[in-house]
C-alpha cells in the first residue's frame with residue numbers, strides 16, 4: 001500500500017484523472033481531484049450570479065459554498081450543501097469560467113487549506129493519497145514522496161477531451177475543444193498566483209503516445225522506485 005502523497009500535476013486532457021483514480025484504487029489509497037474543487041466553487045458562484053470578474057463576490061460565494069469532497073477513488077463525490085454536483089461541474093458554463101475563478105487568490109487560499117486538511121486526514125486514515133491538480137507538487141504538497149508532471153501534445157489532449165464529452169453525452173466539437181484547451185493552458189500558466197508549472201523535483205511523463213494502461217505501468221514503476 002502507498003505511504004504518503006503522490007502528486008499528479010499537468011494540464012487538462014493528459015489522462016490525469018483516469019490514471020490518478022486507477023492508481024489510487026490499485027494502491028488502496030485515497031484520491032483527491034482538486035480541479036473538481038475549483039469547478040464546484042465556480043458552479044456555486046454561477047448559481048448565485050456572482051460575476052467571475054468580481055473577486056470579492058466570488059470569494060464570498062466560495063466561503064458560503066459548503067463544499068464537501070469524498071476521497072474514495074472508486075466513487076469520488078463532490079457535494080455543495082449536500083447536493084451531488086459531479087455532473088454539473090463538467091458542463092460548458094463551469095468549464096468556461098473555472099480558470100478565471102481559480103486565479104482569484106482568496107479562492108486558492110481557501111481551497112489549498114482544505115486540500116491540505118483532506119490530505120492529512122487521508123494519510124492518517126488510509127496511509128496514502130493520490131492528489132491531482134496543477135499546483136500539488138509546487139504549492140499544496142511540496143513534501144510529496146513522488147511528483148509526476150503529465151504532459152501530452154495539445155492535439156492529443158483536445159482529442160481526449162472530445163472523446164470524453166461524447167462518452168458523457170455532451171455535444172462535441174474538436175476545433176472548439178482544441179481552442180478551449182489552449183485558452184485554459186494560457187490562463188493557467190500565465191496567472192500570477194500558483195501558475196501551472198512543473199516542480200523541480202517532479203518526473204515528466206508524456207502521455208501523447210500512451211494509453212491508460214501504458215501510463216499506469218509507468219506510474220506503478222515510479223511508485224515502486226520511490227517506495
Ligand code: C5P
Pocket residue numbers: 012034035036038039098099100102103132133134135136184188
Ligand atoms: O483538472 P480540471 O480540468 O478539472 O481543472 C479545472 C480548472 O481548475 C483548471 O483549468 C485550473 O484553472 C483549475 N485548477 C487549478 N489548480 C488545481 C486544479 C485545477 O487552478 N490544483
